[in-house]
Amino acid sequence: MNSEEVLRAFRESKAFLNGHFELRSGLHSDQFFQCAMVLRYPRVAERLCRALSDKVRAGLGAATKVDCVIGPAMGGIVVGHEIARNLDARSIFAEKEDGKLVLRRGFQVKEGENFVVGEDVVTRGGRVQESIDIIEQRGGNVVAVALLVNRSGGKASFSCPVFSLLAMEPVAYEPDDCPLCKKGMPIEHPGS
DSSP states (O other), rough: HHHHHHHHHHHOOOOOOOOEEEETTTTTTEEEHHHHHHHHHHHHHHHHHHHHHHHHHHHHHHOOOOOEEEEEEHHHHHHHHHHHHTTEEEEEEEETTTTTEOOOOOOOOTTTTTEEEEEEESSOHHHHHHHHHHHHHHTTTEEEEEEEEEEEEEEEEEESSSEEEEOOOOOEGGGGGGGHHTOOOOOOOOOO
């Protein structure tokens, strides 16, 4: 899939929004990717995640076996599961507990296992980095990050290759410098 096809899927499913939004990162923007809206269509989610999995597979090469894919909850659960299916790997997720991502539900990381972090959208990459830390602290190796949308403009960087279907850098503002706030536009908190 090329970028135009990916963006069309987001627009058709009303997953690419325009307005005044507070992002999970705390930044404000006039554009928002509500990935849950595109992922609510299983066949579209399958098509997007298959294309993303193909990028990961090609980028890592045949010599790198992926044992497991971890997705940070909530947005990364579906993406991680679909990528794991396409890479013939296990799928687990990290979830928040006391404001921090943790592994629960009996999910395990074995020493030396290779992981991919699967996420829907990244601006600063905080939850992806938390997921990487969880895996590395338990002796696993994170060999790639796979994103439906990388909206960081390359600013979110990690210790492994990053693959995305769509790379954009919508304007994001610190809350104190947000021209949309200064215009009095109501802010939306659509969730991730």
